[in-house]
Amino acid sequence: xxxxxxxxxxxxxxxxxxxxxxxxxxxxxxxxxxxxxxxxxxxxxxxxxxxxxxxxxxxxxxxxxxxxxxxxxxxxxxxxxxxxxxxxxxxxxxxxxxxxxxxxxxxxxxxxxxxxxxxxxxxxxxxxxxxxxxxxxxxxxxxxxxxxxxxxxxxxxxxxxxxxxxxxxxxxxxxxxxxxxxxxxxxxxxxxxxxxxxxxxxxxxxxxxxxxxxxxxxxxxxxxxxxxxxxxxxxxxxxxxxxxxxxxxxxxxxxxxxxxxxxxxxxxxxxxxxxxxxxxxxxxxxxxxxxxxxxxxxxxxxxxxxxxxxxxxxxxxxxxxxxxxxxxxxxxxxxxxxxxxxxxxxxxxxxxxxxxxxxxxxxxxxxxxxxxxxxxxxxxxxxxxxxxxxxxxxxx
Amino acid sequence: xxxxxxxxxxxxxxxxxxxxxxxxxxxxxxxxxxxxxxxxxxxxxxxxxxxxxxxxxxxxxxxxxxxxxxxxxxxxxxxxxxxxxxxxxxxxxxxxxxxxxxxxxxxxxxxxxxxxxxxxxxxxxxxxxxxxxxxxxxxxxxxxxxxxxxxxxxxxxxxxxxxxxxxxxxxxxxxxxxxxxxxxx
Numbered sequence: 001x002x003x004x005x006x007x008x009x010x011x012x013x014x015x016x017x018x019x020x021x022x023x024x025x026x027x028x029x030x031x032x033x034x035x036x037x038x039x040x041x042x043x044x045x046x047x048x049x050x051x052x053x054x055x056x057x058x059x060x061x062x063x064x065x066x067x068x069x070x071x072x073x074x075x076x077x078x079x080x081x082x083x084x085x086x087x088x089x090x091x092x093x094x095x096x097x098x099x100x101x102x103x104x105x106x107x108x109x110x111x112x113x114x115x116x117x118x119x120x121x122x123x124x125x126x127x128x129x130x131x132x133x134x135x136x137x138x139x140x141x142x143x144x145x146x147x148x149x150x151x152x153x154x155x156x157x158x159x160x161x162x163x164x165x166x167x168x169x170x171x172x173x174x175x176x177x178x179x180x181x182x183x184x185x186x187x188x189x190x191x192x193x194x195x196x197x198x199x200x201x202x203x204x205x206x207x208x209x210x211x212x213x214x215x216x217x218x219x220x221x222x223x224x225x226x227x228x229x230x231x232x233x234x235x236x237x238x239x240x241x242x243x244x245x246x247x248x249x250x251x252x253x254x255x256x257x258x259x260x261x262x263x264x265x266x267x268x269x270x271x272x273x274x275x276x277x278x279x280x281x282x283x284x285x286x287x288x289x290x291x292x293x294x295x296x297x298x299x300x301x302x303x304x305x306x307x308x309x310x311x312x313x314x315x316x317x318x319x320x321x322x323x324x325x326x327x328x329x330x331x332x333x334x335x336x337x338x339x340x341x342x343x344x345x346x347x348x349x350x351x352x353x354x355x356x357x358x359x360x361x362x363x364x365x366x367x368x369x370x371x372x373x374x375x376x377x378x379x380x381x382x383x384x385x386x387x388x389x390x391x392x393x394x395x396x
Numbered sequence: 397x398x399x400x401x402x403x404x405x406x407x408x409x410x411x412x413x414x415x416x417x418x419x420x421x422x423x424x425x426x427x428x429x430x431x432x433x434x435x436x437x438x439x440x441x442x443x444x445x446x447x448x449x450x451x452x453x454x455x456x457x458x459x460x461x462x463x464x465x466x467x468x469x470x471x472x473x474x475x476x477x478x479x480x481x482x483x484x485x486x487x488x489x490x491x492x493x494x495x496x497x498x499x500x501x502x503x504x505x506x507x508x509x510x511x512x513x514x515x516x517x518x519x520x521x522x523x524x525x526x527x528x529x530x531x532x533x534x535x536x537x538x539x540x541x542x543x544x545x546x547x548x549x550x551x552x553x554x555x556x557x558x559x560x561x562x563x564x565x566x567x568x569x570x571x572x573x574x575x576x577x578x579x580x581x
Binding site: 008010144171173174175177178179180181275276278279281282363364365366 | 415418419422427428429430431432453454455456457458459461
């Protein structure tokens with residue numbers, strides 16, 4: 001391997017995504033603008049206008065539904081396809097997300113988490129992407145701009161190995177419009193890590209014609225679903241291998257689907273996804289100096305869900321404070337719900353409490369982590385939560 | 397970690413100032429973070445932007461509530477916004493104004509340890525021909541805080557604005573650097 005000399009730049013999360021798409025040598029980008037995603041596709045358009053990319057077709061479309069449709073067409077011909085969207089745009093894409101996953105097309109998309117309207121909001125909230133949970137897409141939640149960049153490049157490799165599309169999720173403004181230091185990988189090394197896509201089948205292989213999206217009768221449909229389910233199971237292993245390879249080549253290891261710290265001596269851990277976990281990490285180090293025996297578990301991949309890793313963490317701690325910047329109405333925070341489901345069959349069941357935080361971009365601070373730590377200490381002493389779901393940020 | 401909060405009005409370039417300051421510190425080997433207040437910006441409305449500078453990677457992802465340094469791009473904001481809100485003990489305030497130290501101190505709710513005053517609007521009008529103060533004020537930031545060198549600010553400005561525009565803005569920063577009044581209080 002050529003020696004790795006990273007190129008360090010100060011870029012926004014959105015520019016990190018655009019550079020990653022460029023370095024992944026995407027061949028087709030079809031997208032429709034929506035705040036706060038727009039600067040991703042603007043940057044890609046700029047790469048094209050400046051002649052910085054070769055062999056990249058940009059398809060302007062009239063809606064997000066068409067954007068995904070165009071990506072599906074492109075991916076079915078064997079091209080590496082990319083798009084980006086947010087909130088209402090992702091919701092409008094919903095039908096096509098099933099088509100992409102069902103047709104086993106390894107499209108990669110960045111979703112900039114934005115609260116669903118009404119009331120109208122442009123700020124961070126995970127409910128838009130989590131509402132796509134059952135479409136068959138993989139989902140990776142980035143903590144910072146570096147993970148946005150690394151995530152997009154790794155996602156193509158994982159997606160093209162298991163033939164399942166992947167969504168890289170970043171926070172509105174907190175990442176999308178925040179400038180931060182990102183280590184980018186020289187093009188020749190990205191090429192080494194991520195060679196051109198080798199599709200199993202393509203629409204344009206006229207010697208081996210295929211049909212995409214054909215009718216499956218009750219005699220066949222069931223097996224198609226089973227195969228997609230098995231592909232997600234296989235993805236768990238592929239994600240670990242690709243994350244490990246990435247770490248060996250570039251020094252940032254992603255072999256853990258749940259990044260964790262201080263689990264072995266922690267009384268309880270904070271669990272959550274995305275940018276808010278950066279603040280949690282900072283706060284955990286601060287609180288540990290004050291004597292709190294706490295750690296954190298940052299869920300990177302929500303689909304496929306890292307069941308085994310979560311059960312292992314649960315076996316070592318007395319409690320888990322689950323932070324959800326999202327909500328499933330009529331139920332509870334979505335990560336909390338998923339985690340409880342996974343731990344039902346675990347031998348060891350920690351005390352769990354769900355904190356609903358930061359919906360619609362309400363700032364989640366170090367002080368919030370401290371208050372939740374104080375509360376969680378009482379929960380563990382008592383052995384059960386006062387309330388299972390705590391609307392922590394509610395104005396009282 | 398040093399935390400800086402910029403106050404301006406939509407269209408004055410407070411967000412760009414935060415980014416350029418971050419870029420200047422990055423050039424000196426620091427870890428940085430720069431971001432706007434996550435709001436819906438309108439021309440003329442009060443705008444806030446933030447920069448963090450540290451020796452190690454910055455993980456925290458919240459807005460800045462207790463800044464070490466406050467930078468005010470528009471003097472009229474002193475009448476409507478509490479720019480010193482949360483300012484740390486020993487903090488510095490840098491203001492674009494023609495007014496005297498005494499007049500400004502009357503308007504501040506909290507007395508900073510260090511006050512820096514510069515007529516960035518006058519400098520911008522003279523050098524750029526426009527009342528856009530974001531690059532000039534960064535010269536005052538370099539002078540008053542020593543956080544970054546003037547040259548790093550100028551390089552970061554030229555990186556943001558190409559050609560003659562970059563040169564002019566770098567000149568505005570230099571003029572401000574040389575004409576900032578600094579008061580230890």
